[in-house]
Amino acid sequence: MVSERSLAVLRAIVQDYVASREPVGSKTIVERHAFGVSAATIRNDMALLEEEELIAAPHTSSGRIPTDKGYRVFVDRLTDVRPLTAAQRHAIETFLGESSDLDELLARTVRLIAQLTKQLAVVQYPTFSSARVRHVELVSLAPTRVLCILIADSGQVEQRLAELDHPVDDETLAELRIRLNDLVTGSTMIDAVALLSGEIDAADRRHAALLHTLAATLAEQAQVQRTDRLVVAGAANLVRTEQDFAGSILGVIEAIEEQVVLLKLFGEMATDEHAVAVRIGRENAAFGLGETSIVSSAFEIPGRDISRLGIVGPTRMDYSNSMAAVRAVARYLSRTLGES
Amino acid sequence: MVSERSLAVLRAIVQDYVASREPVGSKTIVERHAFGVSAATIRNDMALLEEEELIAAPHTSSGRIPTDKGYRVFVDRLTDVRPLTAAQRHAIETFLGESSDLDELLARTVRLIAQLTKQLAVVQYPTFSSARVRHVELVSLAPTRVLCILIADSGQVEQRLAELDHPVDDETLAELRIRLNDLVTGSTMIDAVALLSGEIDAADRRHAALLHTLAATLAEQAQVQRTDRLVVAGAANLVRTEQDFAGSILGVIEAIEEQVVLLKLFGEMATDEHAVAVRIGRENAAFGLGETSIVSSAFEIPGRDISRLGIVGPTRMDYSNSMAAVRAVARYLSRTLGES
DNA sequence: GATTAGCAGTCAGTCAAGTCGAGTGCTAAG
DNA sequence: CTTAGCACTCGACTTGACTGACTGCTAATC
Numbered sequence: 001m002v003s004e005r006s007l008a009v010l011r012a013i014v015q016d017y018v019a020s021r022e023p024v025g026s027k028t029i030v031e032r033h034a035f036g037v038s039a040a041t042i043r044n045d046m047a048l049l050e051e052e053e054l055i056a057a058p059h060t061s062s063g064r065i066p067t068d069k070g071y072r073v074f075v076d077r078l079t080d081v082r083p084l085t086a087a088q089r090h091a092i093e094t095f096l097g098e099s100s101d102l103d104e105l106l107a108r109t110v111r112l113i114a115q116l117t118k119q120l121a122v123v124q125y126p127t128f129s130s131a132r133v134r135h136v137e138l139v140s141l142a143p144t145r146v147l148c149i150l151i152a153d154s155g156q157v158e159q160r161l162a163e164l165d166h167p168v169d170d171e172t173l174a175e176l177r178i179r180l181n182d183l184v185t186g187s188t189m190i191d192a193v194a195l196l197s198g199e200i201d202a203a204d205r206r207h208a209a210l211l212h213t214l215a216a217t218l219a220e221q222a223q224v225q226r227t228d229r230l231v232v233a234g235a236a237n238l239v240r241t242e243q244d245f246a247g248s249i250l251g252v253i254e255a256i257e258e259q260v261v262l263l264k265l266f267g268e269m270a271t272d273e274h275a276v277a278v279r280i281g282r283e284n285a286a287f288g289l290g291e292t293s294i295v296s297s298a299f300e301i302p303g304r305d306i307s308r309l310g311i312v313g314p315t316r317m318d319y320s321n322s323m324a325a326v327r328a329v330a331r332y333l334s335r336t337l338g339e340s
Numbered sequence: 341m342v343s344e345r346s347l348a349v350l351r352a353i354v355q356d357y358v359a360s361r362e363p364v365g366s367k368t369i370v371e372r373h374a375f376g377v378s379a380a381t382i383r384n385d386m387a388l389l390e391e392e393e394l395i396a397a398p399h400t401s402s403g404r405i406p407t408d409k410g411y412r413v414f415v416d417r418l419t420d421v422r423p424l425t426a427a428q429r430h431a432i433e434t435f436l437g438e439s440s441d442l443d444e445l446l447a448r449t450v451r452l453i454a455q456l457t458k459q460l461a462v463v464q465y466p467t468f469s470s471a472r473v474r475h476v477e478l479v480s481l482a483p484t485r486v487l488c489i490l491i492a493d494s495g496q497v498e499q500r501l502a503e504l505d506h507p508v509d510d511e512t513l514a515e516l517r518i519r520l521n522d523l524v525t526g527s528t529m530i531d532a533v534a535l536l537s538g539e540i541d542a543a544d545r546r547h548a549a550l551l552h553t554l555a556a557t558l559a560e561q562a563q564v565q566r567t568d569r570l571v572v573a574g575a576a577n578l579v580r581t582e583q584d585f586a587g588s589i590l591g592v593i594e595a596i597e598e599q600v601v602l603l604k605l606f607g608e609m610a611t612d613e614h615a616v617a618v619r620i621g622r623e624n625a626a627f628g629l630g631e632t633s634i635v636s637s638a639f640e641i642p643g644r645d646i647s648r649l650g651i652v653g654p655t656r657m658d659y660s661n662s663m664a665a666v667r668a669v670a671r672y673l674s675r676t677l678g679e680s
Numbered sequence: 681g682a683t684t685a686g687c688a689g690t691c692a693g694t695c696a697a698g699t700c701g702a703g704t705g706c707t708a709a710g
Numbered sequence: 711c712t713t714a715g716c717a718c719t720c721g722a723c724t725t726g727a728c729t730g731a732c733t734g735c736t737a738a739t740c
Contacts (some may be wrong), residue, residue: 026703027703028702037713039713041712043705057704059721061721062719134479139474236593381683401732402692402732
């Protein structure tokens with residue numbers, strides 16, 4: 001096992017390397033950190049760390065850089081996620097406190113995280129399955145095309161287009177609209193789905209097909225909702241740190257545009273309450289993201305389901321600061337907003 | 341005035357430089373293009389073009405590259421916007437023909453343009469001021485917060501939050517909802533705004549403040565609508581061509597994220613029916629976009645107002661292909677969809 | 681007058697050689 | 711376990727020479 005001081009050396013290496021982007025040598029360490037020992041001793045420790053594959057040397061005789069494994073140990077055991085400065089806390093409060101609706105709140109949140117961390121920020125749109133149905137609106141766009149609009153009492157509006165097998169006239173639609181509204185208004189999303197399923201069985205044959213399509217549409221809508229949407233900001237930060245990505249930045253940009261990959265990654269990250277989860281480098285290789293780390297945390301806005309927010313950046317990033325910012329913002333959204 | 345052949349030389353220089361990213365010399369030109377003259381003659385022509393500031397030499401003795409002015413002349417007079425290949429036309433039809441609702445159509449459109457041009461594609465969300473009001477919904481989020489939702493018969497849904505001076509109870513809101521729906525349902529957006537203004541004057545004092553806020557909200561909504569939204573795709577292409585931006589790529593990325601800048605630029609570009617407009621390099625410098633060109637065209641989707649789509653890329657781009665693709669897609673949206 | 685061949689001059693890019701210095705690993709002594 | 715000392719490695723940088731792709735100019739030619 002590696003000694004206590006060796007780990008301190010690892011911490012120093014990570015910190016210095018992140019700050020300077022240059023391999024750090026034994027001499028640099030004794031100069032910049034107050035170890036009570038000489039460079040030779042540090043070298044012995046470094047040899048140990050290299051044995052454990054926590055650090056590596058780019059070429060025979062140069063300083064060391066942390067490996068993915070090294071970053072992992074650093075994040076898990078060595079980083080002190082120091083609280084944000086008072087100024088930063090204040091920024092969070094003033095910046096997010098003014099938001100009016102959900103869209104704006106999330107837009108502000110994602111920009112704020114990007115600014116605090118200097119990385120690409122991502123916020124997953126929170127679902128709202130526990131909200132209740134306020135109104136259902138059906139709009140006929142063409143004889144076989146009906147737009148279903150779902151308005152929740154949380155203020156969220158969802159829409160989806162239904163393609164019907166048979167044309168439906170306006171009268172039938174109006175009738176159906178009334179019936180559906182009577183049926184589901186006031187129910188939670190989950191209940192509404194059940195109610196609709198029941199209605200399908202009871203419906204007269206004439207509208208069975210139509211009803212079925214509509215119900216399925218609403219059901220899918222209520223369940224899937226906006227889980228599949230991401231809000232993104234700070235792409236400029238990604239370009240700024242481009243050289244850290246060793247050419248794999250294209251994969252990152254594609255992942256952001258595709259969204260699916262990121263959502264899948266978010267889904268895989270531990271949902272342990274409000275802890276901050278970190279995925280480092282090769283751990284994401286399966287997703288086409290090498291040299292890429294993700295720091296994220298769950299958050300919960302009153303009236304909506306739990307969701308995730310976080311940042312995406314190069315493996316060589318300031319984990320301490322990123323984790324602190326992500327945690328602070330997630331907590332602010334979950335707690336402070338929850339109280340009001 | 342520059343001779344006819346000189347312009348042909350300019351065309352050759354632009355084409356070769358775009359293809360190779362390297363300054364092109366007189367020898368290269370006589371080799372790759374079938375001019376019936378020697379390199380020395382080409383050199384004389386190049387001296388002329390340099391005099392006119394259409395081309396420039398990066399350093400004393402090297403080939404020439406087009407200046408912004410050179411690109412301008414090329415785009416205005418020398419480029420033959422050749423029609424797309426049959427395969428490309430087919431791609432447009434199959435790819436866009438399947439779209440169900442507007443959101444999906446635009447998402448597909450922007451991806452298609454990005455793919456055809458290998459550049460960053462941008463589509464401005466088309467407004468729908470000529471659409472009629474189908475339904476107005478008021479949702480109380482808090483005593484002084486009411487969410488206004490506007491549903492158009494075009495299927496578009498818009499929402500906006502109103503902050504009230506005085507709290508309003510649910511009954512009043514229900515009453516108001518009925519009155520507003522009676523008032524504006526079936527009117528065009530423009531008319532609805534006028535009707536609401538009239539209603540404000542006629543309203544009893546009790547609700548004056550509330551009504552005013554709501555009317556203003558809806559009015560703004562009806563007018564501003566979604567003019568202010570952009571759909572973007574192909575960011576990877578931007579990174580791919582990064583070296584052409586001479587370090588100013590950060591500005592481009594910021595402009596895309598901000599959207600405001602791009603919208604302003606779109607607004608400034610000639611709306612001449614369905615012509616393809618091009619802004620080149622320094623012409624955009626005022627917007628913080630150096631080395632950046634924009635190719636765009638207006639399009640019109642039935643039932644919605646005229647809008648714009650286009651691409652953003654480095655000055656050194658294949659204008660011919662970009663213009664052809666932008667024009668073809670804009671036409672497809674405007675015509676083919678309009679007929680169905 | 682337009683075109684061409686020929687030639688001197690310019691200058692970025694490349695390659696090899698040489699130097700420098702940061703940093704390691706090892707050994708032996710404290 | 712720590713430290714000083716030392717030989718060694720190897721990337722980074724500098725220098726200088728060379729090459730080759732161009733141009734611009736001039737004088738001859740069509």
